[in-house]
Amino acid sequence: xxAWKIDRLSSFSATVSAFLDGTDSxxxxxxxxxxxxxxxxxxVKAFVTLNADGARAAADASSERYxxxxxxxxxxxxxxxxxxxxxxxxxxxxxxxxxxxxxNSGRDAACVRALxxxxxxxxxxxxxxxxxxxxxxxxTNPFDPARTPGGSSSGSAAAVGAGMLPVALGTQGGGSxxxxxxxxxxxxxxxxxxxxxxxxxxxxxxxCDHLGILASGLADAWRVARQISEGAHTPDCHGLPxxxxxxxxxxxxRRLIRLYTKGWEEIVDAxxxxxxxxxxxxxxxxxxxxxxxxxxxxxxERIDRLRAAGVDILSRDNDADMAALEGELDNGVGGxxxxxxxxxxxxxxxxxxxxxxxxxxxIHGYMQRGSRLTPTDYRRxxxxxxxxxxxxxxxxxxxxxxxxxxxxxxxxxGLAFTGSRTFLNYWSWLGFPAFSMPLLEVGGLPVGLQLMxxxxxxxxxxxxxxxxxxxxx
Amino acid sequence: xxAWKIDRLSSFSATVSAFLDGTDSxxxxxxxxxxxxxxxxxxVKAFVTLNADGARAAADASSERYxxxxxxxxxxxxxxxxxxxxxxxxxxxxxxxxxxxxxNSGRDAACVRALxxxxxxxxxxxxxxxxxxxxxxxxTNPFDPARTPGGSSSGSAAAVGAGMLPVALGTQGGGSxxxxxxxxxxxxxxxxxxxxxxxxxxxxxxxCDHLGILASGLADAWRVARQISEGAHTPDCHGLPxxxxxxxxxxxxRRLIRLYTKGWEEIVDAxxxxxxxxxxxxxxxxxxxxxxxxxxxxxxERIDRLRAAGVDILSRDNDADMAALEGELDNGVGGxxxxxxxxxxxxxxxxxxxxxxxxxxxIHGYMQRGSRLTPTDYRRxxxxxxxxxxxxxxxxxxxxxxxxxxxxxxxxxGLAFTGSRTFLNYWSWLGFPAFSMPLLEVGGLPVGLQLMxxxxxxxxxxxxxxxxxxxxx
Numbered sequence: 001x002x003a004w005k006i007d008r009l010s011s012f013s014a015t016v017s018a019f020l021d022g023t024d025s026x027x028x029x030x031x032x033x034x035x036x037x038x039x040x041x042x043x044v045k046a047f048v049t050l051n052a053d054g055a056r057a058a059a060d061a062s063s064e065r066y067x068x069x070x071x072x073x074x075x076x077x078x079x080x081x082x083x084x085x086x087x088x089x090x091x092x093x094x095x096x097x098x099x100x101x102x103x104n105s106g107r108d109a110a111c112v113r114a115l116x117x118x119x120x121x122x123x124x125x126x127x128x129x130x131x132x133x134x135x136x137x138x139x140t141n142p143f144d145p146a147r148t149p150g151g152s153s154s155g156s157a158a159a160v161g162a163g164m165l166p167v168a169l170g171t172q173g174g175g176s177x178x179x180x181x182x183x184x185x186x187x188x189x190x191x192x193x194x195x196x197x198x199x200x201x202x203x204x205x206x207x208c209d210h211l212g213i214l215a216s217g218l219a220d221a222w223r224v225a226r227q228i229s230e231g232a233h234t235p236d237c238h239g240l241p242x243x244x245x246x247x248x249x250x251x252x253x254r255r256l257i258r259l260y261t262k263g264w265e266e267i268v269d270a271x272x273x274x275x276x277x278x279x280x281x282x283x284x285x286x287x288x289x290x291x292x293x294x295x296x297x298x299x300x301e302r303i304d305r306l307r308a309a310g311v312d313i314l315s316r317d318n319d320a321d322m323a324a325l326e327g328e329l330d331n332g333v334g335g336x337x338x339x340x341x342x343x344x345x346x347x348x349x350x351x352x353x354x355x356x357x358x359x360x361x362x363i364h365g366y367m368q369r370g371s372r373l374t375p376t377d378y379r380r381x382x383x384x385x386x387x388x389x390x391x392x393x394x395x396x397x398x399x400x401x402x403x404x405x406x407x408x409x410x411x412x413x414g415l416a417f418t419g420s421r422t423f424l425n426y427w428s429w430l431g432f433p434a435f436s437m438p439l440l441e442v443g444g445l446p447v448g449l450q451l452m453x454x455x456x457x458x459x460x461x462x463x464x465x466x467x468x469x470x471x472x473x
Numbered sequence: 474x475x476a477w478k479i480d481r482l483s484s485f486s487a488t489v490s491a492f493l494d495g496t497d498s499x500x501x502x503x504x505x506x507x508x509x510x511x512x513x514x515x516x517v518k519a520f521v522t523l524n525a526d527g528a529r530a531a532a533d534a535s536s537e538r539y540x541x542x543x544x545x546x547x548x549x550x551x552x553x554x555x556x557x558x559x560x561x562x563x564x565x566x567x568x569x570x571x572x573x574x575x576x577n578s579g580r581d582a583a584c585v586r587a588l589x590x591x592x593x594x595x596x597x598x599x600x601x602x603x604x605x606x607x608x609x610x611x612x613t614n615p616f617d618p619a620r621t622p623g624g625s626s627s628g629s630a631a632a633v634g635a636g637m638l639p640v641a642l643g644t645q646g647g648g649s650x651x652x653x654x655x656x657x658x659x660x661x662x663x664x665x666x667x668x669x670x671x672x673x674x675x676x677x678x679x680x681c682d683h684l685g686i687l688a689s690g691l692a693d694a695w696r697v698a699r700q701i702s703e704g705a706h707t708p709d710c711h712g713l714p715x716x717x718x719x720x721x722x723x724x725x726x727r728r729l730i731r732l733y734t735k736g737w738e739e740i741v742d743a744x745x746x747x748x749x750x751x752x753x754x755x756x757x758x759x760x761x762x763x764x765x766x767x768x769x770x771x772x773x774e775r776i777d778r779l780r781a782a783g784v785d786i787l788s789r790d791n792d793a794d795m796a797a798l799e800g801e802l803d804n805g806v807g808g809x810x811x812x813x814x815x816x817x818x819x820x821x822x823x824x825x826x827x828x829x830x831x832x833x834x835x836i837h838g839y840m841q842r843g844s845r846l847t848p849t850d851y852r853r854x855x856x857x858x859x860x861x862x863x864x865x866x867x868x869x870x871x872x873x874x875x876x877x878x879x880x881x882x883x884x885x886x887g888l889a890f891t892g893s894r895t896f897l898n899y900w901s902w903l904g905f906p907a908f909s910m911p912l913l914e915v916g917g918l919p920v921g922l923q924l925m926x927x928x929x930x931x932x933x934x935x936x937x938x939x940x941x942x943x944x945x946x
Contacts, residue, residue: 089823089826106828107820108823110819200820233815234816235680236679349586350580350581350586354562354579378706
């Protein structure tokens, strides 16, 4: 275990029993969070808005409920950070954009409502990339302030990584939850598309965007996801499969599929092209090449340990079906960016028309890309994705999930570029569940192992994730 | 033709040729609208916000395009009113609620954008019931200021009915387009659910709400709907079937199904119960009983004339399948209100939590209804509706559409109650296309004939509507 795991907050889930027996309290837990925030925030810059007074009042009410033995829900007393594209009634939602400076919707997004109704403490709004899609914010990596925390859920991942909070909400349309989770050494959970409500969230792409959870551990991530699933029934979502707030118990996978994806080529070619196989800009400093090579080695070593623990590893190296599937996914995944660019035309074209000078250059680029697409192109891309989804689902009986890296290496140096999302594009595109688990350490920095699953089998995937996190050591 | 048809604005569609040959211009057309507004608005109160300066500038630009023989689209120069739950970048969107007083989203809803891009002139924001669901506004019926214009698209229907505008946008989740169209003597068009984008519209129910068009004629309604369909491709919508901005040519229906629905019982029982068969409050003044009886007679006379013109009329009176279908629809349609009440929980529960004193009593009532429903209840209601949809579609080969009244009679007296929506609930619930056509006159007041069709067969229905409007005389 690397240095980046030191001084981490206790898991909220592990603390609840102390709330119930009176040896700890939500207020005391919150004060520990606030102490870390006071110490780290000047450097990490995870928050846009912090509501310490409101949080203390909510924590006191929660503490009283535990004293009475009547917590409202399994998240009662849990401090939560909220990405600043998600509406909150008691704090503005500013989206790191001049267009929304000072804007307050006066209401909670459905996910925030579900948590608040369960007694969770909405502590603050965390830094996002501009409108989830553009310029990065000021947040730094909690393990090296010269490095990016990843994006676009930058503040949520950095806050949890710095031990300021046990859980924070993010979103993901490309790599926006899994990537910062990898760089900040925290758990990232992107449930199946449509599992959790996005009502009251400023989305970029209706068919690619997901609500994401950043957490210090699986138990907290699952508990929060379940609370949202049970409390936020909006017509856009179908809920998390299974029941119960406890994360599924560890289940040893019989077989995992190791995916290469085009992300692997980026590692191999590190220091080379400034664009990845999808034509997206990627970090390409030669100084990072060694870290990428070490990342590859750490991943291979992990795969070897899985094999040694008796897990069958399927991949394009030993299975013709997988080789065919990798090829199909590689051919299709580039369509994700086009789908996003088409779907974001509204409202982003409006932002450009009316407020163009206040919108960052990368969003202008997306809009140019989207403007070249016809509705027929778009429908074709959706059909292509539907086919890819069916193809991946054909493997649901043959394996328990897919493993690959959650990033091409540790967080790159610099704050403007939030890192490659090549490894993340695939499952964002498919809309199937994924975890980033902080199981690798490279050059003293965290790197996530990515575990990806099958549509609406989030519970099965969580059981596998739990096993992977514990085993093998 | 009744007095309510006198002094109506010319159709926009019929005027375009005069724009092209230089004998008329969009600016002159707009000035005629503004003159009617100046004369009628003090009594009708259709508008919340009027942007005459912006409209004049847009009309001048449009006039120049016609002079150059290069209009942007078939709606170039068309003045349009926009219900004040639909976002506009250049005017606030206030939703007749203190919660949104002065709120300006800084962007156009996707439908408004599509029209504006096509050169349409966004003239003003029209009065809506509170948040589309609650308290009615100050708008009066253009044919009798003591009577309601209907709701919730009150201002849009009244403005078109008063001849202030050729077209206005509304929405419908229950009866909010078809009902005010009936009372204000205009065409109402509620396309198939999901045909037109609702992005940037504050909706009540994701599965019941539709964008609606209020227009002085079918040609204008169709032209505007087509422009939105072609210009607003958001992931929530699939577009209007067919092609072309011209309304489909009149097509004589071989057979129409005459529906009774529970609305008919309201007419028969007029002056009786204050609640309809769905348990909803209905207007029940004895003074209106005679008008209701006359409405029934006018409808029956219309049906007789259709028969005389050779249209086969199927109904529960002469067809056992139809009798069974009416029974099923009557049994199921009450679920619409529960679906709406469940789906509006977010964000309306938030409004109640944070701003309850500023929310009207009827919305509080909806929320109480919704709070009694479980997610299981909700899914059961969706299943029930899916079955009803399939049942109705089984008739698509046997008939060209369904006819019934668009309201229980002319607009009732008083402004607080916007009229029964019993006749409208059915097709709002099913999500299939419907027209209200200003073809009946009762006591010197307009009443709409409602024509309802099959899912995504809006073009077929429009062809039937065109024939009905022309024939028989």
